[in-house]
Amino acid sequence: MERTVQDKVVIVTGAGRGIGEAIARDLARRGGRLVVADLDGARGSRVAAAIGEDGGVAIGVPVDVSERASVRAMIERTVAEFGRLDVLFNNAGISQTCPFLDVTEADFDRIMAVNGRGVLIGTQEAARQMISQGGGGKIVNTASIAGKQGYPLFAHYCASKFAVVALTQAAARALAEHRITVNAFAPGVVATELWLQLDREFMEHGLTEKPSQAINEFSQSILLGRPSQPADIIGTTAFLASSASDYVTGQTVMIDGGMVLT
Secondary structure, eight states, X not given: OOXXXXXXXXXXXXXXXXXXXXXXXHHHHTTOEEEEEESSHHHHHHHHHHHHHTTOEEEEEEOOTTOHHHHHHHHHHHHHHHSOOOEEEEOOOOOOOOOGGGOOHXXXXXXXXXXXXXXXXXXXXXXXXXXXXXXXXXXXXXOOGGGTSOOTTSHHHHHHHHHHHHHHHHHHHHHGGGTEEEEEEXXXXXXXXXXXXXXXXXHHTTSOSSTTHHHHHHTTTOTTSSOBOGGGTHHHHHHHHSGGGTXXXXXXXXXXXXXXXX
């Protein structure tokens, strides 16, 4: 495998499972030194250990991306371990299936705290470190097709992912003078543990009758004919983390099999 991020220090939040884990494992194989950050510290440490067993370099760090002190501690641990920070993936995120009229203030605030505020805090704190050390850097945010289209069963989640796209554009403009690029990628339906959760919630709301019905029905509009796997995502994330994307900033790259055409 081409070692496109050789010796780059990379933090991936929400990397204890799903897309984040796939990104972390892939970038470690490409030569990166990884910080596997997750709210579940034990889960992150297990992924980091697995990377080490595969010959890579990684540490696990617990983080609550909605809390600035926690994010600062994550970056301080990264710099203490590896000396700098080159790439941050603001990947941690949560979702919830809920009919539009039933979304409560608490539901909205919980989703926005992680998916929206978390990206703001992560970007700010990573940028401060990158500016202080010099040499530029890369910030990559996990958006979604829900950051381009509003879906009635995920209104608050969509709002949070629209926020990710907006923050990506604003940060790209704010940080360009420091040679820090800020981009996002937007998955569609990805077969991970998150969709198992959503599938259960569909049934709990009486919207579907059997397991996998939700993901199968939601996937019918995918031009390429199937939900994605994390393996479908990592080619683009590796590009965004590497020097190949140095002249790309403020963009949201769709990786959805052709669900939303922009």
